[in-house]
Amino acid sequence: MEICEENIKKLAEEKIFLGKNLIEQLDQYKTIPGAQKIQRKINQEIKFLQKVVSTNSIKLNHVMCSNLTHYQFLVKILELQKDVVHIDCGFPVEERNNPLRVDIVCENGLKWIKAIARNSKSLTDAANGRASYGAKSIIDQAEEFIYAANQNLCMFRKPKVVFYFSHEIENEILEDMKEIGVEALSITNQQPLPGDVGVLNDEDNSETDYADVSTLNLDITTMLAYISSLTNGSTNWSFREPILTEQAKRERESPLKPVLDKIFEGKRLICCETAFQSFQDIVNLLAGDMEKQRAKELMERVEIHKDVQEIPNEVSVINVGGKINPRSLKIFAFGITMKALTITSNKGFIRSAKMQGINVPVFIHQARALTESKETTAQRL
Structure with missing residues (x-):
């Protein structure tokens, strides 16, 4: 039992180290709206892990469910993009009470990116209706993004919507997303792609x-x-x-x-x-x-x-x-x-x-x- 706890503590310390590195990596984007907000969120994750480690109340779930995994993926994607104008940007959408959050707005507004760090099984289950009540599938989210992009033109054009996945996803889901108008990419095989210039x-x-x-x-x-x-x-x-x-x-x-x-x-x-x-x-x-x-x-x-x-x-x-x-x-x-x-x-x-x-x-x-x-x-x- 003690060995297990020690391993969990070590994993938490690795996450804390990761979080601090992510904050440093985001320093180069400080002038971009939203970057400092993400840094503050990462810092909150770090402080929580430091607290549960220092009070010996750390559990495996604290480490496994940390949002630092998502932020690590977000920073990886960010480094591949050009002409980033906003990070974690909210766009107004008809029939929504709150803005749609777009992880990265780049190519001077002509490209919207959503980062998905969930594993393949949970994505497939949600797409097939095997998820908790009210949870949106990746297909629902894709449709929502296209709907929002149609209402928020840039340079009189609809922004291109790209979903980045940290894991491989089923071809059926890829085809569904393609039909909707969303490009799906995996970070594992993605190369920086030249895009249109907006401004x-x-x-x-x-x-x-x-x-x-x-x-x-x-x-x-x-x-x-x-x-x-x-x-x-x-x-x-x-x-x-x-x-x-x-x-x-x-x-x-x-x-x-x-x-x-x-x-x-x-x-x-x-x-x-x-x-x-x-x-x-x-x-x-x-x-x-x-x-x-x-x-x-x-x-x-x-x-x-x-x-x-x-x-x-x-x-x-x-x-x-x-x-x-x-x-x-x-x-x-x-x-x-x-x-x-x-x-x-x-x-x-x-x-x-x-x-x-x-x-x-x-x-x-x-x-x-x-x-x-x-x-x-x-x-x-």
């Missing part, structure tokens, strides 16, 4: 995916960048303003105009009245002659539409303040209403929106200011 960004190394987007909403920052003297060949300058010198350096290293031209090709270009008027005011005040000419040529390609009168539900909860001003909110809301991808260099807005749990469909590029009139006081390199 598109020309500054990272991932392959951007905007082929299925037909309409682009141009932000003020994009229109200014497109007509700037910098993006149109005049980069060999050292300006009095350090930020302009830095932009010139970046433009020499990574020209922006070809990137924007590639995105614009074959697309419908639109902007709202607020964006157009602000753009025109800046051009009239700061642009040189060639920049003004390019502005005129650009606006011949862009459709100007009235501002939205109501902020769509997707962004209505965003609080104005800090990096989010009413003008920016109006421009991004216009893009969502028009089902357009907004092209912008306004990282502050996107970052602030993300911190409030909102993913706005955007392509983010580097900023470029109007510089033609500044060249008279700049030093040529």
Whole structure:
């Protein structure tokens, strides 16, 4: 009996050690919403095991039923993903009193992941109705996730739903899940898969995916960048303003105009009245002659539409303040209403929106200011 108790105590100590390692592993994800919440839950599991060990009240069930097994599996899956935006995220669903919890939201919102660490027998029993009353089978959960994904579009698309299993599951269940629209993967044979990019960004190394987007909403920052003297060949300058010198350096290293031209090709270009008027005011005040000419040529390609009168539900909860001003909110809301991808260099807005749990469909590029009139006081390199 004593040997058995000693073995149980040893297993518990191993679990405690595992939990501490998991907290350390999650440190690299601390800036992602939900990561610190998971760390706190793991810490609660650790404290419980430490308590029952210290009071000699440890039982095998305490170790076997510890949620640390689930969190270990969750972290393993997390390390395989790209562009993670939330961990343990709740999504509102019609006819549910509480949000649906998604373990990992990645690929900038276009992929939802559920981690299932239950053994194969319990999954099969539940799928065949051999479970406690009220318990949902994995098929029920799959249907629930698809239903929720249909109500919570990202980039105007339904997020892909993936269930990861720590154990192999029966082919019949796999087929049922496939019919529902859920991809089932086993961690034992899963390789990191390249996915679609949700929040598109020309500054990272991932392959951007905007082929299925037909309409682009141009932000003020994009229109200014497109007509700037910098993006149109005049980069060999050292300006009095350090930020302009830095932009010139970046433009020499990574020209922006070809990137924007590639995105614009074959697309419908639109902007709202607020964006157009602000753009025109800046051009009239700061642009040189060639920049003004390019502005005129650009606006011949862009459709100007009235501002939205109501902020769509997707962004209505965003609080104005800090990096989010009413003008920016109006421009991004216009893009969502028009089902357009907004092209912008306004990282502050996107970052602030993300911190409030909102993913706005955007392509983010580097900023470029109007510089033609500044060249008279700049030093040529």
